[in-house]
Amino acid sequence: MKRIIRYLTPLFFLAALVTTVSALGVSPSAPSQAAEESAPKEELAYHPSAQARLNMWMQQKLGERTLKKYHYKVHQNGVSCELCHNGQNPTAPADDANCIRCHGSASDMAKLTEERAKENDLPNPHLTKHFGEDVPCTTCHKEHKKSELLCANCHKYTYEKFQ
Amino acid sequence: MKRDPRRKAANTPTKSRRDALKNMMAMAGAAVVGVAAPARAMSPGASGSASGSVSWDREFDVVIVGSGFAGSAAAIEARRAGADVIVLEKMPYFGGNSAINGGAFAVANSRLQATLGIKDSVDTMIADMLKAGRGTNHVDLLRVICEGTASAYEFTLEYGVKYLDKVLQFGGHSVPRTMQTRNYSGGDIVVPLRQGAKKLGAFFKNKCKLERIVLNVQGDVEGVAVREGYAFPDENSGVIRHYRIRRGLIMCSGGFSRDLFYRKSQIPTLDESVDSTNHLGATAEGFHAMLAVNAMPVNSSSFQLGPWASPDEGGFGYAPQFNQQGTFPYGIMVDARTGKRFVNEMADRKTRADAELKLRDAQGKPVYPVTICTTAGTKDIPDTTLKAALRFGVARKYESIEALAEHNNIPLEPLKEQIARYNKAVEKGVDEEFGKPIRAKIFLDKPPFLSMRCWPKVHFAQGGVRINTRAEVLNMSTGKPIAGLFAAGEVVGGPHGESRLGSCSIADCLVMGRIAGRNAGSRSA
Numbered sequence: 001m002k003r004i005i006r007y008l009t010p011l012f013f014l015a016a017l018v019t020t021v022s023a024l025g026v027s028p029s030a031p032s033q034a035a036e037e038s039a040p041k042e043e044l045a046y047h048p049s050a051q052a053r054l055n056m057w058m059q060q061k062l063g064e065r066t067l068k069k070y071h072y073k074v075h076q077n078g079v080s081c082e083l084c085h086n087g088q089n090p091t092a093p094a095d096d097a098n099c100i101r102c103h104g105s106a107s108d109m110a111k112l113t114e115e116r117a118k119e120n121d122l123p124n125p126h127l128t129k130h131f132g133e134d135v136p137c138t139t140c141h142k143e144h145k146k147s148e149l150l151c152a153n154c155h156k157y158t159y160e161k162f163q
Numbered sequence: 164m165k166r167d168p169r170r171k172a173a174n175t176p177t178k179s180r181r182d183a184l185k186n187m188m189a190m191a192g193a194a195v196v197g198v199a200a201p202a203r204a205m206s207p208g209a210s211g212s213a214s215g216s217v218s219w220d221r222e223f224d225v226v227i228v229g230s231g232f233a234g235s236a237a238a239i240e241a242r243r244a245g246a247d248v249i250v251l252e253k254m255p256y257f258g259g260n261s262a263i264n265g266g267a268f269a270v271a272n273s274r275l276q277a278t279l280g281i282k283d284s285v286d287t288m289i290a291d292m293l294k295a296g297r298g299t300n301h302v303d304l305l306r307v308i309c310e311g312t313a314s315a316y317e318f319t320l321e322y323g324v325k326y327l328d329k330v331l332q333f334g335g336h337s338v339p340r341t342m343q344t345r346n347y348s349g350g351d352i353v354v355p356l357r358q359g360a361k362k363l364g365a366f367f368k369n370k371c372k373l374e375r376i377v378l379n380v381q382g383d384v385e386g387v388a389v390r391e392g393y394a395f396p397d398e399n400s401g402v403i404r405h406y407r408i409r410r411g412l413i414m415c416s417g418g419f420s421r422d423l424f425y426r427k428s429q430i431p432t433l434d435e436s437v438d439s440t441n442h443l444g445a446t447a448e449g450f451h452a453m454l455a456v457n458a459m460p461v462n463s464s465s466f467q468l469g470p471w472a473s474p475d476e477g478g479f480g481y482a483p484q485f486n487q488q489g490t491f492p493y494g495i496m497v498d499a500r501t502g503k504r505f506v507n508e509m510a511d512r513k514t515r516a517d518a519e520l521k522l523r524d525a526q527g528k529p530v531y532p533v534t535i536c537t538t539a540g541t542k543d544i545p546d547t548t549l550k551a552a553l554r555f556g557v558a559r560k561y562e563s564i565e566a567l568a569e570h571n572n573i574p575l576e577p578l579k580e581q582i583a584r585y586n587k588a589v590e591k592g593v594d595e596e597f598g599k600p601i602r603a604k605i606f607l608d609k610p611p612f613l614s615m616r617c618w619p620k621v622h623f624a625q626g627g628v629r630i631n632t633r634a635e636v637l638n639m640s641t642g643k644p645i646a647g648l649f650a651a652g653e654v655v656g657g658p659h660g661e662s663r664l665g666s667c668s669i670a671d672c673l674v675m676g677r678i679a680g681r682n683a684g685s686r687s688a
């Protein structure tokens with residue numbers, strides 16, 4: 001495996017050089033493009049052996065990552081980092097835009113939890129008087145470690161079904 | 164906000180490698196600057212990095228650091244002045260400490276005061292704030308702030324902020340002048356302002372932390388180095404980018420009550436054992452970045468402690484409202500060992516917090532004072548706060564004063580005597596013991612009684628950088644503004660002197676934020 005990587009490295013550099021040169025022609029973004037930094041969402045070409053190599057590389061580099069149970073099935077047992085991490089780089093932080101694709105927008109989430117919060121006489125966690133709907137999903141919902149409720153920094157309540 | 168697909172395609176496969184190359188180039192550049200810097204003709208005393216070999220990733224007219232009251236107000240005004248604006252927020256959520264503050268805003272000469280026949284003036288507000296600040300306030304800033312409150316209030320209305328139909332009187336204010344938002348939270352102000360700013364075309368970028376301010380050879384602000392994709396509090400997360408700034412950098416980076424290293428360096432007793440009401444991101448790196456480009460510090464070791472906080476919950480919580488609107492005006496606070504009052508419960512914050520901090524046992528451990536009121540005294544406390552405080556055990560309810568005394572370990576007889584003395588004072592309308600203003604005939608007579616344990620928490624950093632009335636940051640060596648550098652809000656030192664009055668921070672942040680936004684936005688590039 002290592003030998004293959006060593007063998008491939010110069011090729012990667014060459015590719016990087018070519019693409020860098022072509023990309024340099026692009027001027028720094030105007031502000032309208034600037035703030036919205038969601039990374040590219042292109043489909044990766046799937047090849048079984050490529051996927052196997054990627055898996056091996058990830059095992060070495062990243063080790064075993066824990067995953068929330070409810071994500072096992074839909075996210076191919078947790079081997080598809082790009083579903084959350086944008087496929088751009090397995091160590092890039094997860095992007096909320098990817099949560100939204102399955103779970104719905106912030107407003108959808110707010111509607112979903114409104115009733116239950118009211119029943120329990122608690123504030124709606126997805127629409128609060130402090131932040132509105134603007135708290136990114138990953139602020140509280142962590143995939144690879146225990147989730148932490150932002151509210152709990154001050155408040156004593158928690159939500160039963162919060163994961 | 165459509166993106167050009169071609170551009171995307173060109174960027175896609177190379178993004179990380181391009182970054183790596185850029186970073187390498189930047190590092191090489193930094194090394195060159197490091198060697199060459201001593202020979203450069205920098206502005207007097209400036210030690211910030213010069214921009215000689217920085218390759219800029221992006222360019223904006225105005226960059227605002229921080230998305231609280233000041234940052235949001237500045238964003239709106241800078242947009243209105245025609246600048247393109249980006250607001251950087253290092254936390255994943257926007258609003259900073261403003262989002263979790265209590266939403267109380269002191270306004271001199273508000274419309275509502277006029278309607279209710281309350282006589283107030285800018286000079287009265289200045290006098291109140293000066294008295295609390297022990298006369299050490301920067302009066303030029305104070306005057307600008309107090310004069311700006313009425314129009315800042317109208318400004319918030321314009322963006323859909325909703326207030327209660329009454330004017331509150333907070334401790335240390337000589338007249339009722341505090342406007343209170345509907346949900347008793349600063350989020351009621353900062354969320355609509357953010358939406359308004361976005362509608363005007365300002366960009367809000369979270370998880371983006373300021374690393375340092377970059378000056379040009381004349382010592383003017385040329386840009387900033389930021390950490391995009393910053394995952395608080397991991398200082399190695401994300402990637403470094405450089406933004407060039409055409410008009411101005413506005414530092415609205417807030418206070419630093421949560422910065423333990425900073426806090427302990429200034430005042431060693433404010434260590435881990437003292438909690439803070441602030442959100443976790445209230446740290447000092449924004450202030451440090453300005454010091455690194457030779458900004459003048461003011462009162463940098465002056466912290467305000469909130470006397471109304473409770474050790475039985477984290478952060479800001481419910482206690483401030485429970486005490487400020489219940490037990491302090493309509494009840495008493497007693498030393499749990501003696502059952503006696505020890506301070507005017509409506510004095511300014513410093514007086515009260517200092518008195519509370521003295522209540523320690525022989526080993527120096529805190530003996531938490533206890534606030535007491537009846538249900539009649541809770542009439543001004545918002546329902547949700549009262550309910551939640553009781554539900555989560557921050558406040559407690561007792562069927563008799565005996566039960567209250569027993570639970571809190573207060574000697575019963577002295578407590579009963581104290582209550583009798585207090586009731587007499589309420590009857591007379593004059594508190595001869597501690598001089599508390601008696602606002603209503605609410606006696607401590609009928610059960611149920613409510614109580615809460617108190618202990619001060621670090622609440623507000625009165626220190627910060629020196630600015631002039633145009634919100635320009637002043638250079639420590641020359642006394643002149645650092646061109647292109649503005650600051651507003653809690654990161655500014657001076658206006659509040661030694662002790663800030665309650666509800667005056669929103670006033671400060673909104674007024675100075677607007678001024679900074681206007682001046683930075685209209686500055687010629």
